[in-house]
Amino acid sequence: MNAISITGLVKSYGKVAALRGIDLTVPQGTIYGVVGPNGAGKTTLIKTLVGVVRPTSGTARVLELDPLNDKWALRKQIGYMPQDAALYETLSARDNITFLGRAQSVEDLDQKVSEVIAFTELVSRARDPIHTFSGGMKKRVSLACALIHQPKVLFLDEPTAAVDPQLRARSWELFRKLAQGGTTLFISTHLMDEAALCDKVTILNQGKILLVDSPRDILKRGKTRLSVTSRDQCSQAEIESTPEAIAQKLHEFGLPNDISSVEVEPSTLEEIVLEIIREEPQ
Secondary structure (H helix, E strand, O other): OEEEEEEEEEEEEOOEEEEEEEEEEEEOOOEEEEEOOOOOOHHHHHHHHOOOOOOOEEEEEEOOEOOOOOHHHHHOOEEEEOOOOOOOOOOEHHHHHHHHHHHOOOOOHHHHHHHHHHHOOOHHHOOOEHHHOOHHHHHHHHHHHHHOOOOOEEEEEOOOOOOOHHHHHHHHHHHHHHHHOOOEEEEEEOOHHHHOOOOEEEEEEOOEEEEEEOHHHHHOOOEEEEEEEOOOOEEEEEEEOOHHHHHHHHHOOOOOOOOOEEEEEEOOHHHHHHHHHHHOOO
């Protein structure tokens, strides 16, 4: 069963079309990334799926439930971490998580709060007020709040934006553990190194889907800059980013013993995504 199914989803704000006919499906237990520039429609898409925004037309189903008509049944099964952490600054991390747990009527709440604090590595700061936290640590508390009721689908809007690299890496370790446990993660991001960690990626621009594919296959759409150096000359070429294309090009050189080095520099995921967006008619 798919965790998320969307057909012909449209959302307009007056004359501005935020989503223009979105169709996509997200299998359960996957890490699904939505990438695109600011204003692409990523946040509107997530808010529609969690029932915060009413679509203009089209259908969306999360766990086979309608985000609007089945709002209360769905909210018991999904978690939502917004782009800006919505936390009570004067309360501690533990008290914020406990408050959300009570709102969700979580059983054995004290135990569940302790478990999610340990899972998100907040034990040493659990009793500290939120206003003493860095932006990255606030995002971690926000993640813990989204996890307290053990959701089946977790929506994360720019979860590690403005987070230092070390904390970002640990956050992705947590995301992978959740997916391995069967949780579906739907993540919006503009960070291409994060998109590369997803199982599948949708490229969104101006409310339209430009491409849906795995990061591995998206990288194959790019070019590889190949530089072969021998004793007295350097030959360079730009070829397709596939093992077969690289091998074919090297066969032209015969790989003699006097070739001292072979450098391979493939296009980055960010370069390829930007090129796909640039090629889309405006």
